[in-house]
Amino acid sequence: MKKITWFVVVVLIAAFMAGCGGSAAKGKNLKAGFVYVGPVGDAGWTKSHDDGRLAMEELDFVDESTYVENVPEGAEATRVITELAESGCDMIFTTSFGYMDPTLEVAEKYPNVKFLHATGYKTAENATNYMGRMYESKYLAGIVAGNMSKSGKLGYVAPFPIPEVVRLINAFTLGAQSVNPDISVQVLWTNSWFDPVHEKEAANTMIADGCDIITQGTDSAGPQEAAEAAGIYSIGYDSDMSMFAPKAHLTAPVWHWGIYYKDVATKIHNGTWTNDPIWWGIETGITGLSPYNEVVPQKVRDDVAKAKAAIIENDNIFTGPLYDNQGNLRVEEGVALTDGEKLSIQWFVKGVNGKIPKASQE
Amino acid sequence: MFKIKLEQKERVSKREELIITLSAIGIAFVLAGIFIALNGVNPFLALWKVVTSSLGSSYGISETIVKAIPLIFTGLAVGIALNSKLWNIGAEGQLFFGATFATAFVIYGPVLSKPLELTVLIILGAVGGALWALIPALLKIKFKMNEVISTLLLNYVAINIADYFLFGPWKGKDNFPYTPEFPPEAKFSRIGFGRVHAGLILALVLVVLLYIIIYHTKLGYKLRITGSSLRAAKYAGININKIMFLVFLLSGALAGLAGVSQVCGIEYKLHQHISTGYGYSGIIVAWLARTNPYIIVIFAVFLSILLKGADSLQIAMHLPAAVGVVMQALILFAILGSELFKTYNVKLIRRK
Numbered sequence: 001m002k003k004i005t006w007f008v009v010v011v012l013i014a015a016f017m018a019g020c021g022g023s024a025a026k027g028k029n030l031k032a033g034f035v036y037v038g039p040v041g042d043a044g045w046t047k048s049h050d051d052g053r054l055a056m057e058e059l060d061f062v063d064e065s066t067y068v069e070n071v072p073e074g075a076e077a078t079r080v081i082t083e084l085a086e087s088g089c090d091m092i093f094t095t096s097f098g099y100m101d102p103t104l105e106v107a108e109k110y111p112n113v114k115f116l117h118a119t120g121y122k123t124a125e126n127a128t129n130y131m132g133r134m135y136e137s138k139y140l141a142g143i144v145a146g147n148m149s150k151s152g153k154l155g156y157v158a159p160f161p162i163p164e165v166v167r168l169i170n171a172f173t174l175g176a177q178s179v180n181p182d183i184s185v186q187v188l189w190t191n192s193w194f195d196p197v198h199e200k201e202a203a204n205t206m207i208a209d210g211c212d213i214i215t216q217g218t219d220s221a222g223p224q225e226a227a228e229a230a231g232i233y234s235i236g237y238d239s240d241m242s243m244f245a246p247k248a249h250l251t252a253p254v255w256h257w258g259i260y261y262k263d264v265a266t267k268i269h270n271g272t273w274t275n276d277p278i279w280w281g282i283e284t285g286i287t288g289l290s291p292y293n294e295v296v297p298q299k300v301r302d303d304v305a306k307a308k309a310a311i312i313e314n315d316n317i318f319t320g321p322l323y324d325n326q327g328n329l330r331v332e333e334g335v336a337l338t339d340g341e342k343l344s345i346q347w348f349v350k351g352v353n354g355k356i357p358k359a360s361q362e
Numbered sequence: 363m364f365k366i367k368l369e370q371k372e373r374v375s376k377r378e379e380l381i382i383t384l385s386a387i388g389i390a391f392v393l394a395g396i397f398i399a400l401n402g403v404n405p406f407l408a409l410w411k412v413v414t415s416s417l418g419s420s421y422g423i424s425e426t427i428v429k430a431i432p433l434i435f436t437g438l439a440v441g442i443a444l445n446s447k448l449w450n451i452g453a454e455g456q457l458f459f460g461a462t463f464a465t466a467f468v469i470y471g472p473v474l475s476k477p478l479e480l481t482v483l484i485i486l487g488a489v490g491g492a493l494w495a496l497i498p499a500l501l502k503i504k505f506k507m508n509e510v511i512s513t514l515l516l517n518y519v520a521i522n523i524a525d526y527f528l529f530g531p532w533k534g535k536d537n538f539p540y541t542p543e544f545p546p547e548a549k550f551s552r553i554g555f556g557r558v559h560a561g562l563i564l565a566l567v568l569v570v571l572l573y574i575i576i577y578h579t580k581l582g583y584k585l586r587i588t589g590s591s592l593r594a595a596k597y598a599g600i601n602i603n604k605i606m607f608l609v610f611l612l613s614g615a616l617a618g619l620a621g622v623s624q625v626c627g628i629e630y631k632l633h634q635h636i637s638t639g640y641g642y643s644g645i646i647v648a649w650l651a652r653t654n655p656y657i658i659v660i661f662a663v664f665l666s667i668l669l670k671g672a673d674s675l676q677i678a679m680h681l682p683a684a685v686g687v688v689m690q691a692l693i694l695f696a697i698l699g700s701e702l703f704k705t706y707n708v709k710l711i712r713r714k
Contacts, residue, residue: 039683068676070683072635075557075628079425080673083415087677097538098633161529162537191525191539191634346537357530 030091030269032056032261033084034067035077037096037219038194044219044238045193045255049095049118051239052257059262061269073098081106085113091268093261094118096193097162103127114268119164121277121343128275130260132286135171135342137253139317140289140304141235142175144250145213146183147300148233149176154185155206157199157216157223159192161356163345165217170349171317172215177351178307186211187354196222207232213250224249233295240290252290259285279339283312318342323350365713368706379704383650386700390692397688403679411678412671424556426666428628431558432457432637433662434565435620436644438572439491441653443613445576446589446605452498452513453617454641455520456491460618461625462524463490465541465632468548469532479547484564484622491618492611494520499610503603509610517641521634528634540633550627561623566659568616573655585609617641643669646694665690 034053038046046069057065066087068080077099084092085106091114094103100120107115107127115127123129145154154176158165169187176183186209188202200222203214207230214227215235221244227234228245236242236252260280267273280286292301310316320331324347331337337345346356395405416426436453443450450456464487474482497516501507528539535542550560576582588595588605595602624636643665650664651657672686702708 033677066677066680068673068683071673072638074633074635076635076638078557079428079670082421083674083677086421097536098540098635160539189529191529357533 030062030265031089032062032065032265033081033087033089033092034065035071035080035084035092035094035096035099036067036069037071037073037098039069040067042194042219043221043241043244044236046095046219048239048255049093049257052255052259052261053093055258056261056265059265059269062265071099075102077102078105081115082109085110089113091116091265097164100129114273116264123275123277125275129277130264131277131279132255132260132284133279133281133315134253134255134287135167135317136282136308136311136315137287137289138168138171139175139178139311140308141215141251141253142172142177143179143304143307144289144292144296144300145172145215145233145235146176146179147303148250148296149180149183149213151210151212152180152183153209153211154183155203155209155211155214156185156187156354157202157206157214157218158187158189158354159218161189161346163343166348166356167342167345168217169352169354170345173349173352174317175307179303184351184353187348187352189354190218192218194219196220199223200226203227204230214248221245233293236290242290242293247293250293250296253287254290255287256285281312281315282308324348325350325352325354364710367709367711368702369709371705371707374704379652382700382703383652383697386696387650387693390689390696393692393696394685394689397692398675398681398685401681401685403675403681408675408679408681411674412667415674415678416667416670421556424558426663426670427558427562428556429670430659430662430666431561431565431627432620432624432640433643433647433665434569434659435623436617436640437647437651437658437662438565438568438655439613439616439620439641439648440644441648441651441655441658442572442576442585442616443609444589444648444653445582446585446609448502448589448606448609448613449510450495450498450513450610450613450617451510451645452495452516452520452641453613453620453644454637454639455513455517456494456614456617457621457624457637457641458517458524459494459520459621460487460489460491460615461621461632461636462520462527463487463493463618464622465527465532465625468544469541473545473547476547480550480626483548483626484619487618487622488615489618491621492615494618495610495614499607502610503606524632525634528632532632534631541631544626544630548626549630550623557628559623559627561627564619564623568619569655569659576653576655581608617644620644638669643690646690646697649694649697668693 036046040046040050053065056062071077071080081102093116095118097119100117100122103115103117104122104124107124111126117129119131120129156169173185186206190198199218199220203223203226213233214223216223216237221241224234224236224241224245227248233250234245234248236249239254241252242249318337320335321333322331324330398405398408416422439453440450464483467486498509498512501512502509532541534540552559584600584605588602625632629636647661647665650661668689669686675681675685
């Protein structure tokens with residue numbers, strides 16, 4: 001009996017030590033924490049951030065990075081962000097809009113930690129927000145869709161009616177209409193960032209309704225799979241989704257967060273970081289199109305390249321005359337939306353079939 | 363060849379019941395340990411991390427309590443119904459409906475003095491939850507509709523009703539689906555220990571109250587008789603429909619209070635994530651506790667430690683978020699499986 005007890009003790013100690021062995025410090029000096037709204041396996045938004053995290057980890061002075069996935073946007077997030085700060089992170093990235101207030105709340109308590117919030121607008125001494133001008137890549141994807149559609153009806157599976165999403169739907173629509181002015185874009189809301197089943201159903205509804213290209217603002221590959229099964233084309237989002245729809249997937253406007261994450265880590269490391277919010281354009285490479293499907297003709301690729309050069313030259317996507325989908329002139333000829341107007345946009349351009357629910361205080 | 367033979371047990375002693383429940387939890391832990399080991403992490407270290415992150419610091423303890431509060435409410439909600447062998451799978455929806463009800467008053471009603479405002483919100487939350495439970499209650503009593511299905515499906519309806527308001531009339535200035543922050547009069551006070559709020563006091567008062575009702579009143583007696591045998595209850599002249607009706611309303615009201623406690627106690631606004639499945643976790647809490655309100659508190663804390671610990675495991679050990687969900691599922695699975703051993707003697711018999 002005694003022998004057995006000893007054996008158990010030895011096994012426990014060995015197991016304990018085996019567990020400790022893995023986390024030996026490499027002698028480098030920054031630790032990063034990430035808060036994700038979906039699972040890293042979402043193949044979309046969260047995966048694009050996780051790819052960025054891994055790219056950042058390659059930097060010599062980034063000791064370690066860790067993440068928490070599926071974090072609800074609310075009081076739960078406050079706890080998770082606090083735990084990351086407590087675990088010794090020097091910089092914490094919170095990657096969804098709903099983390100804005102929790103991020104600022106925790107930032108106040110940990111002045112030595114840098115907090116970086118994606119998609120928001122608030123800042124503090126040690127906190128800022130970051131985003132890329134995804135609407136530029138969405139516009140380019142719209143050009144591809146406009147060229148490849150026969151019915152002229154495109155379907156867009158959309159998460160929330162917030163300005164960010166509305167802006168991207170508008171940009172995609174304008175891109176498609178630059179090829180064919182009669183194109184219409186059907187919008188269906190899922191009211192969730194990540195809901196593969198719901199997203200797929202929304203796509204199927206629009207396919208049945210005659211949409212012959214499906215795209216999305218949501219985070220899962222559900223809509224892509226629906227397009228593949230229906231034998232039509234699709235445009236992915238966030239990350240290259242071609243593996244889920246090898247025939248359907250034409251291209252995807254994607255994020256390359258690693259470019260920003262490496263930059264910000266370097267600046268924090270050498271002490272040049274400031275809390276200026278950033279909204280990087282396509283010229284930095286933070287957004288772009290994923291590799292084309294072989295069915296996309298060379299002419300279309302050339303059109304996209306030309307449009308991209310024009311955007312880099314002069315960000316001209318939201319330039320008047322622009323009408324909303326009720327027929328009102330919203331932007332006069334020769335006038336362009338300011339960044340402030342882009343960030344708060346709450347109307348659809350002409351050709352979008354969709355409604356933005358109204359708040360009662362408006 | 364062997365075959366398995368089940369023999370009905372005469373009765374189960376409290377001690378035997380406890381041993382079976384604890385072994386079921388033990389088995390769930392062993393299975394979870396295997397799952398964690400398959401992810402390349404030492405399960406003993408993981409368990410240690412879960413315990414220390416939740417109980418190893420005053421911050422950890424306070425956050426464990428914060429997460430246990432809604433679980434106590436939903437545990438009580440499911441538990442009171444289970445006393446009468448009624449399955450309320452709808453605590454999640456009743457939670458949302460109660461929270462929506464209370465939020466409506468914050469948005470449309472006048473701002474009252476704090477004690478009055480909170481009293482109104484608590485009552486409205488309870489009424490909202492009870493109203494939502496009224497539907498399955500009537501369906502069950504009038505049409506003999508199975509309450510498991512009706513309560514479960516009504517969850518989605520309640521959540522969609524909340525969504526309607528969040529995406530439409532109540533959405534805040536960011537155009538994001540959450541209401542503006544509640545005024546200070548509509549917030550539960552904190553009790554001076556981290557983010558722990560007065561919802562805890564309300565929950566504990568209800569625990570004591572329900573214990574007294576269940577075990578020391580005529581109503582509680584009728585309720586338990588209805589649960590142990592419908593026939594016996596009928597013979598005793600108990601109006602079963604009335605009891606079921608009452609139990610449903612009480613259960614819904616308790617779940618509605620979980621919603622009020624979340625929006626007024628910790629979130630300070632209504633949004634889509636005021637509950638991370640507390641209505642469903644409440645089922646596990648109530649089942650583990652064998653519906654005893656005092657023990658519900660213990661298992662609410664137990665489950666809170668596990669759920670919270672799953673986040674800490676991600677941070678410290680890079681385990682996927684699914685670990686927490688898997689743990690919960692394994693416990694429920696083991697507990698439900700262990701029921702067999704409470705009602706039957708299981709024997710292996712050698713076939714000739």
